Amino acid sequence: MRKPVIAGNWKMYKLVAESVATAIALRPLVANANHCEIVIAPPFTSLKAVADRLEGSNVGVAGQDCSTESKHGAHTGEVGADMLKDVGCSHVIVGHSERRQYYFESDAMANQKTLAALENGLSVILCVGETLAQREGRNAESVVRGQVEGGLRGLTSTDLARIIIAYEPVWAIGTGHTASPEQAQEMHAFIRRVLAERYSAELADAVRVLYGGSVKPDNIAGLMTKEDVDGALVGGASLDAETFAQIVNYNA
C-alpha cells in the first residue's frame, strides 16, 4: 500500500509573514489527516519561519529547488540541499516544468540536483511532464520516459525509496485544464512501467506518483480513485490554507 502524498507548491508567492500565517492556519485543518503525507513548499525566504511553525506537526516542508552542487563553494545565488535540510526541509522539488521552461533546466541538471538532495538526506519530488505540442505530436510517453530515466540516472534501489515522481503535464499547469483521471492514470501506469524496467516491479510498485496541474478541491477525489495516482502536487490551490486543506481531506 502506497501512502498518498499531497504537496503544495507556493512558487514565488508570499512574503514571510503571509507564509507563516498560512502555515499556522493550515496546521489544525489537516491535523487529523493520517491517510496521507502532507508537504508544503514555500519560497526559500520563508522556509525557516514556516518549518519552525510546523515543527511537531504532520506537515513537512520542501524547497522548490536546490543547487546542482552538493558542496559549499563559490556558487552565487545557489541554495544547497544541505542548507534546505538545515532550515528544516524534509523534501525538495526538482525539475519543475517552470524551471525547465524558463530557466532552461535539463534532465542532467535535475539528475545532479536529485543526487545532491539524496546525499544530504532529503526526499525528492521529481517533476516530469510533456507540453501540449509534445502530446499532440504523440511524443508524451517518450518525453516523460526521458525525464524519468534522465532524472534518476545513477540512482540505486535504496535511493529510489526517497523519490516521489510528480507527473505534471505542462498544458495543465495553471491553466484550469486538469488532465482527466483517465489521462493521469494512463501516464502514471506508464511511469511505473519505466521504473519497473529500470529497477524491479516490486520497487516500482512502492514509488508514489503524484499528479499535478490545476488540482482543485472539486477534482482531487476523482483523480485519487485511480490506481496509480498516489497524490497531488498542487500549485494555485495550495496558496489558501482552507482550499489546500480541502484537497488534503479529499476523503472526508
Ligand code: PGA
Ligand atoms: P497549478 O500548479 O496547480 O497551479 O496548476 C501545479 C504546479 O505547478 O505544481
